[in-house]
Amino acid sequence: MGLVAVERPKPKTHTVIIEGMRFQPESLTVARGDTIVWVNKDMFPHTATSEGGRFDSQSIQAEKSWTFTAGKKGEFAYTCTFHPTMKAVLYVK
Amino acid sequence: MKTAAVTVAVAGVFLLPVAGPSAQGVNDAQIASTVVTANQVDIDAGRLAASRSTNGEVKTFARLMVTDHTGVNKSATDLAAKLKVTPQDNPTSQSLKADGDKNLAHLKTLKGTAFDKAYIDHEVAYHQQVIDALDRTLIPGATNEELKALLVKVRPAFVAHLEHAKRLQASAAPKG
Ligand SMILES: [Cu+2]
Numbered sequence: 001m002g003l004v005a006v007e008r009p010k011p012k013t014h015t016v017i018i019e020g021m022r023f024q025p026e027s028l029t030v031a032r033g034d035t036i037v038w039v040n041k042d043m044f045p046h047t048a049t050s051e052g053g054r055f056d057s058q059s060i061q062a063e064k065s066w067t068f069t070a071g072k073k074g075e076f077a078y079t080c081t082f083h084p085t086m087k088a089v090l091y092v093k
Numbered sequence: 094m095k096t097a098a099v100t101v102a103v104a105g106v107f108l109l110p111v112a113g114p115s116a117q118g119v120n121d122a123q124i125a126s127t128v129v130t131a132n133q134v135d136i137d138a139g140r141l142a143a144s145r146s147t148n149g150e151v152k153t154f155a156r157l158m159v160t161d162h163t164g165v166n167k168s169a170t171d172l173a174a175k176l177k178v179t180p181q182d183n184p185t186s187q188s189l190k191a192d193g194d195k196n197l198a199h200l201k202t203l204k205g206t207a208f209d210k211a212y213i214d215h216e217v218a219y220h221q222q223v224i225d226a227l228d229r230t231l232i233p234g235a236t237n238e239e240l241k242a243l244l245v246k247v248r249p250a251f252v253a254h255l256e257h258a259k260r261l262q263a264s265a266a267p268k269g
Contacts, residue, residue: 021249021250044161062164083157085253
């Protein structure tokens, strides 16, 4: 029995800035196991809520953040439930 | 042309040299007052609507107005304090306040769908008015960079609120 070499890159951390009623970047691609941090730089609360129910930050207060680790592959469109004009997408490869 | 920087001492408070009037004829103290008044007016209307409206979507919108404009006002007052700018009454802030008072008095005479319609119609007009003021007077007039940055940063919120209010206005309009 030998060691099985598993090619699995170290998980990365990505940041999405919420500012001026926008998610920046609006489109982000990550690998499974990566962590995404949403940082609210606006003066009032926002959410990062996927349309399919995969993730939901609930209210992220001003100057606070929310962290999510991507577990499942797919394309996840998300929005802010308070401000539905805010839209973005997370791709998990 | 650049206005000469003047340091003014008012009641022991040293206003920053940047507080002199800009080309728009407003100084940062007046801009700060206008911003705070604009937000406060919408917080007051939102509080009334959150308690008086019987429509779920209108209530949700009203609560959002209270939350968002309270957040903006906290940042604006914190910045004014940091910059040692004492908000100063001016024709724009006075007219916003007078219009806000008139709106509240009118809304208090209404109920049900008439209340919702009057509240939402006013929200559409109000947000448009504030966006116009931001574009024409407040953003170009702000001399302090941090104040200007705050105004630029809040503008998209007013735009989103305007869109939201217009959507409610359209959905409440008689069909057919
Ligand atoms: Cu939001």
